[in-house]
Amino acid sequence: MTEPTPLPRTLAAAATLVLTTPDPQEKCALTGRIAAAWQAGDICDVGKAVPPDRPARPATPLLLPPREMPKRSTGPGKGRAGLLHALAHIELNAVDLAWDIIARFTGQDLPRAFYDDWVQVAVEEAEHFELLEATLRRYDSFYGAMPAHDGLWQAAEKTAHDLAARLAVVPMTLEARGLDTTPATVARLRAQGEEVVVAALEVIYADEIKHVAAGVRWMRHVAECRGTDPAGLYAAMLTAHFPGGLKAPFNEAARDQAGFPAAWYTPLVKPVEERT
Numbered sequence: 400m401t402e403p404t405p406l407p408r409t410l411a412a413a414a415t416l417v418l419t420t421p422d423p424q425e426k427c428a429l430t431g432r433i434a435a436a437w438q439a440g441d442i443c444d445v446g447k448a449v450p451p452d453r454p455a456r457p458a459t460p461l462l463l464p465p466r467e468m469p470k471r472s473t474g475p476g477k478g479r480a481g482l483l484h485a486l487a488h489i490e491l492n493a494v495d496l497a498w499d500i501i502a503r504f505t506g507q508d509l510p511r512a513f514y515d516d517w518v519q520v521a522v523e524e525a526e527h528f529e530l531l532e533a534t535l536r537r538y539d540s541f542y543g544a545m546p547a548h549d550g551l552w553q554a555a556e557k558t559a560h561d562l563a564a565r566l567a568v569v570p571m572t573l574e575a576r577g578l579d580t581t582p583a584t585v586a587r588l589r590a591q592g593e594e595v596v597v598a599a600l601e602v603i604y605a606d607e608i609k610h611v612a613a614g615v616r617w618m619r620h621v622a623e624c625r626g627t628d629p630a631g632l633y634a635a636m637l638t639a640h641f642p643g644g645l646k647a648p649f650n651e652a653a654r655d656q657a658g659f660p661a662a663w664y665t666p667l668v669k670p671v672e673e674r675t
């Protein structure tokens with residue numbers, strides 16, 4: 400057995416190593432090793448790094464522009480592998496997003512708890528990817544077997560300049576949207592007797608509440624540092640960087656559990672005809 404490659408000495412460099420590693424299994428394995436080293440104090444400095452504009456990706460899946468993606472279905476007997484593949488792709492992006500927020504916003508005097516939170520998010524996103532990949536194999540498929548959406552990193556690129564923008568768009572909007580839509584998907588799959596997929600989605604759903612909570616927590620921190628109120632900062636960031644606005648209905652129970660006040664997001668709903 401070959402020795403695992405030694406880890407970089409700082410958290411930012413280790414995060415960048417994940418981002419520049421193309422193989423998904425290796426990304427997940429590195430995530431676990433780095434998190435353990437951080438938690439044990441073997442990596443104790445955050446340091447500084449230059450993360451890539453886009454994370455390294457394996458040769459497959461083929462990445463397609465959103466409009467060229469084949470439509471997927473959750474109807475009985477079809478599209479199950481397609482759904483799992485799409486979700487696995489989202490989770491792999493989520494692994495990179497967690498490491499990107501660590502590597503990109505260094506030098507802002509953030510407390511250790513900030514890094515603890517996003518290291519933990521990275522660990523959970525890697526678990527989600529592995530869980531979905533394993534579930535996908537039960538359907539005689541695997542990650543890379545079909546095309547995937549190439550638009551998922553756009554939110555990261557558009558918000559790479561500002562931590563408040565990143566928090567507003569990624570955990571507080573895109574991940575919170577996952578909380579809004581997952582219960583209906585779970586109910587549909589349960590009605591179809593897809594208990595294994597339902598069990599995987601329920602694990603993910605519980606973790607995603609914590610990820611939204613981390614987004615809200617650090618938005619409050621950034622707002623306090625900037626001497627402004629978090630609801631106003633969220634609204635300003637969303638208007639500037641997510642012009643499509645928010646879609647109702649919201650899963651207020653899950654958002655409440657994440658500490659995300661309804662008063663922050665309900666005023667930002669845009670009627671369909673005004674969405675850009």
Ligand SMILES: [Fe+2]
Binds near residue numbers: 493523607
């Ligand atoms: Fe996830």
Ligand SMILES: [Fe+2]
Binds near residue numbers: 610
């Ligand atoms: Fe997440």
